[in-house]
Each structure stands twice: as structure tokens, then as C-alpha cells.
Amino acid sequence: MTDHLPLKLEHFLPYRLSVLSNTISQGIAREYHTRFGLSITEWRAMAVLARFDKSKLSARQVAERTAMDKVAISRAVGKLVARSLVNRKMHQDDRRRSVLALTPKGWFIHNQVAPLARGYEREVLKKLNSEEQVWLNRILDKLSPL
Amino acid sequence: MTDHLPLKLEHFLPYRLSVLSNTISQGIAREYHTRFGLSITEWRAMAVLARFDKSKLSARQVAERTAMDKVAISRAVGKLVARSLVNRKMHQDDRRRSVLALTPKGWFIHNQVAPLARGYEREVLKKLNSEEQVWLNRILDKLSPL
């Protein structure tokens, strides 16, 4: 076994993914943080509330859809409610659940951040030709259910 | 422009990369954290010191090689020194610089963590056939200099 030999971090998949992912996420996040005062968690919560607007999601559902834990979502939603970007009601049939939705003010901000995020994604994908983009999606599909 | 339409997070590249990368990194990190009490930063510093053993790196060089900031490295190295996993001397010609190297005890732990990390990477790559693995590397090469 030569398994104990030093790793070459720059060829080590988990490290490369981590650096790439952080670079991209922080690049977008810095922009919407300075312009709109949103954290990553807050923006993700807004994004799923926008997408599933009709379904009136609960905090737990937001947590599932954003792959974040419920404490993070609780705090993020708390701030969004305090800023009147999200409206929180109690579920009629299950008084434990919350019923969340973007306010008009929340939609207004969402509609500015969404293109910004899309634009950044486009910038990244520009570095790949269309064949590579297809492979990347296929690879992410295969790796994602880890 | 329809750019303001809600994002589908599950198809949004930065989000997918972030979830995948966190899943992988935390999977490995939990293992070496419970077994050896190392944080991700600490392990990365050790990995770099192992790889460039001969060069006697400074903290700044470790920071560059691990893509972490100098404050994080300063703290990580501080803990590693406290645990006698890393030896820290002052550079002879430039007394600002530190000269870092793994101790035998540090090597002993490194030699256990390295195979663990490699094994985890193998597990991940097992989900891809060799053609996909080649494409993944090519894609990461093209995206990495962001």
C-alpha cells in the first residue's frame, strides 16, 4: 500500500470542488450581500419561496428544498420577516407549521437578484463549450445522490 | 427579458456544486474529526506540509497552497503546534517568517488520514465511468482559474 503518501491537494477531487464551489458561491453572494444585505441562506430561502409560490411552503419544506438545516432556515426566515420580505402565517390545520410567502417587497428584491445569479452562472458556463456543459450536468446528476 | 423568473435551485450550477462539495467535504471531515480531532483547515495544512516537506514552507505559503486565508492558517497552525503535530521555527534570514514542518507525531496522523481521504475520493469517483472521470477533470481544469 502506498496510500499514505502525501496527497496532491490540487488534484484531489474534494478539494478542487470545494475551492471551485466557494469561489463561485462567494462571488455571487458578495454581490447580493452588498446590494441587498442578503446572506446565502436568506437568498436561497427567497428563491424557493419564489419558485413554489403557489404551494405556500412551510419552514421545513424550505429547509428540504435548500438543503439547509431547520435552524439556519428559522433564523434566515426570521430576518426576512423582520425586513418584510417574507410573510409568515400560521397553518390553519396544523398550528405548528408556518406558511411562508414572499411579500411584494420580497418579490421586488427577488426579481433583481435572480438575473444577477443567472448572469453569474452564465459567466461560469461560458468557459465550457456545449459538449462540456452536457457532460458536467450528466456528471452532477450521477454524483448528487451521495 | 425573462431573467427575473424564479430560479430552479436544483438546476442552478452554483447551488448544485455547493451541495455536492459540502456533502463530500463534510463526509470526509467528520471522519477525521472524530478520529483525530482535526478541522478541515488543519488537515489541509498538514497535507500541504507533508507534500512540500523538503521546502519547509512558511504560513503564507501554506495559505496559498490550501486556498485559505492567513488568519485561518495562523489559527490552525497554532493548534497543530500546541498538539505537537507541527514544528514551528523562525526563518533564519527573515524573522517575520515561520518555518513549518510536520513532527513525527504529525506524520503518524497524516499517514492515517491520507488513505482515508483517498478512499473517500475513490468512493465518489466509483460513481463515474472512466470517460466521465476524464471529462470531469477537464471541466475542473477549465473552470478552476476563475
Next chain:
DNA sequence: TGGTTATAGTTTCAATTGCAACTATTAGCA
């Protein structure tokens, strides 16, 4: 030289996060 600027690394303090404990409510079932 000497005076300014730059660099290496640490420290400080506030903000963020992560985990466990907690409250309130509902579900399951004998």
C-alpha cells in the same frame, strides 16, 4: 542612512454557525 511602504503573522471583537435543549402542537395507539 532614515523614513515610508510592504509583508508575515497574530490578536481582537463582532457576526455566524452548529448542537442540544426547549416549547408547542399533533399523531399514534392501547
Next chain:
DNA sequence: TGCTAATAGTTGCAATTGAAACTATAACCA
């Protein structure tokens, strides 16, 4: 029913992180 277990969400506290300020040393240059 009434008791126990499960679920939704919040809170508290300790640990981690991030940004700026700070110390010490070296480099630059008039």
C-alpha cells in the same frame, strides 16, 4: 379518551469564522 412519541419551529450557548487593527520585521528608495 389519555398517554407516549413524533414533528415544527425557536432559543441559548459554545465554537468557528471574518474583517480590521495591530506588532514585528524587512524592503524600497530619495
